[in-house]
Amino acid sequence: MPRRLIFAAILALAAPFAATAADIDGIVEHPMIDRYPGQSIRWQTIENYRPYRIPTGPVTGYRTIDDWIDIEGRVTRTYYTYKGTDRSWDEIFLNFRDAFELEQFESLGIGFSDDRRGVDIGSRQWLNAYLAENPLTGQGEVLAITSGSSSQGGQGVFVGTKDRASGRVYVVVTVEQHSQDLVATLIDVVEVKPPETGFVVVGxxxxxxxxxxxxxxxxxxxxxxxxxxxxxxxxxxxxxxxxxxxxxxxxxxxxxxxxxxxxxxxxxxxxxxxxxxxxxxxxxxxxxxxxxxxxxxxxxxxxxxxxxxxxxxxxxxxxxxxxxxxx
Missing domain, CATH: 3.30.1330.60 (OmpA-like domain)
Structure with missing residues (x-):
């Protein structure tokens, strides 16, 4: 059974978590992920096979990133929300980042910004370029992550990868302070199956x-x-x-x-x-x-x-x- 992420930060036992909405129906949470306590899942798509683009560099033009890793595999995209003012976006983001690093994920890119300006990983421009290449499908609350709000705050992104026996896995974690009392998290997991033994020759x-x-x-x-x-x-x-x-x-x-x-x-x-x-x-x-x-x-x-x-x-x-x- 695959290991689930363990949150690195120790949360104060005395601090109550904000009340959250229930998960939407039909959720199959990825077995590798443990959500941040108090989050609920408000949107999800799972596709057994599709092309995907993993960005590893900054924005270089209008919705343009030069550095990508092009892969194909099983894609699980899950959108979490945390409602309340007792947890900030950066606290939740750092928990996810530390959890993936604890599980020995190699960092392909990391960035966070209080104002989302600029062109680096974690900026608003970067997220727009990423989602332009990997569009969100269907309807649901996740579409809110593509637009701001009058009380939005900062944003953080972690891009990582890990080689497993069943194949390489890539993750893109985006955490944003969507509004004063809502932290949104989008986690994309792409699992690439290894080729059949003997069909790959060392170069x-x-x-x-x-x-x-x-x-x-x-x-x-x-x-x-x-x-x-x-x-x-x-x-x-x-x-x-x-x-x-x-x-x-x-x-x-x-x-x-x-x-x-x-x-x-x-x-x-x-x-x-x-x-x-x-x-x-x-x-x-x-x-x-x-x-x-x-x-x-x-x-x-x-x-x-x-x-x-x-x-x-x-x-x-x-x-x-x-x-x-x-x-």
């Missing part, structure tokens, strides 16, 4: 980028027969890309095999090492990479990227990585 550009940033790279596209260290023919394209990168980038590297946690440790460690050695043999014998540049190791299930709780997680844990070998 030379990705190898170089991950080596510089992380010191290691997962060699996508390397496939083995089930429970064996035998390479499948579908691995040829990835091996060619890896060999090409190695020829352009001198140095020594570890080739490290990983498994899931099913079975005994000794068996998995042995299998992971055999798979690492098989990759080395292919690079040396078929592509002419000098053997002394590569050293194989197997760590079995010791370095999972996910929890092994389900097949999607176990599939992501089964991998071969190229790791820098410092001189």
């Amino acid at each position: 030379a550009e990705a190898i170089g980028r991950d080596m510089i940033e992380k010191g290691h790279v997962v060699l996508d596209g390397i496939l083995f027969d089930f429970d064996k260290a035998t390479l499948q023919a579908a691995s040829d394209e990835a091996l060619g890309v890896i060999a090409g990168w190695l020829k352009q980038n001198p140095g020594r590297f570890y080739v490290v095999g990983h498994t899931d946690a099913v079975g005994s440790f000794d068996y998995n460690q042995s299998l992971s090492e055999a798979r690492a050695q098989t990759v080395i043999e292919a690079l040396v014998d078929r592509y002419g990479i000098a053997r002394e540049r590569l050293q194989g190791h197997g760590v079995g299930p010791l370095v999972p990227v996910f929890s092994n709780a389900d097949e999607a997680a176990r599939d992501r844990n089964r991998r071969v990585e190229l790791v820098e070998w410092p001189e």
Whole structure:
């Protein structure tokens, strides 16, 4: 079961929450989100598949943002309201921001403003440009977020992403003081399913980028027969890309095999090492990479990227990585 967000701020137990309207009918709150205490849901749309644009930069022209991430996936858009004057927009916004950061979401953009002016993330112009690319559909109270009020206040936006076993997820959280006694929150969650195993091949550009940033790279596209260290023919394209990168980038590297946690440790460690050695043999014998540049190791299930709780997680844990070998 996916973890729900936990609010980082501790709310005073003695402070009563404002009375709120009930949720509208038919709500299926996203399992990843816990609403701020006292909020009610006044609008929601869920689409199993649609294109979406995630903005990551400031406004550069009339309803124009240059920096976008274009994705496709399941989109859940939920509009919350908090009625009362005992909580401000910035308090609610900071709770959401801290909760996502606590859950290790990578920030792609963050901004807040007391007057909503300017062109940065969190400004009124930025929100208009974002909603122009991702229009709100249907009717309901959410449409109020596109217009101001005589007593409106500040606004904050958090844009973030996280890689999960079931695929990458993006969130865009907008919190605004819509009027003196109403704080509005729009949370968009976009879930991108991972491609089927074996259809993605690591690219030379990705190898170089991950080596510089992380010191290691997962060699996508390397496939083995089930429970064996035998390479499948579908691995040829990835091996060619890896060999090409190695020829352009001198140095020594570890080739490290990983498994899931099913079975005994000794068996998995042995299998992971055999798979690492098989990759080395292919690079040396078929592509002419000098053997002394590569050293194989197997760590079995010791370095999972996910929890092994389900097949999607176990599939992501089964991998071969190229790791820098410092001189």
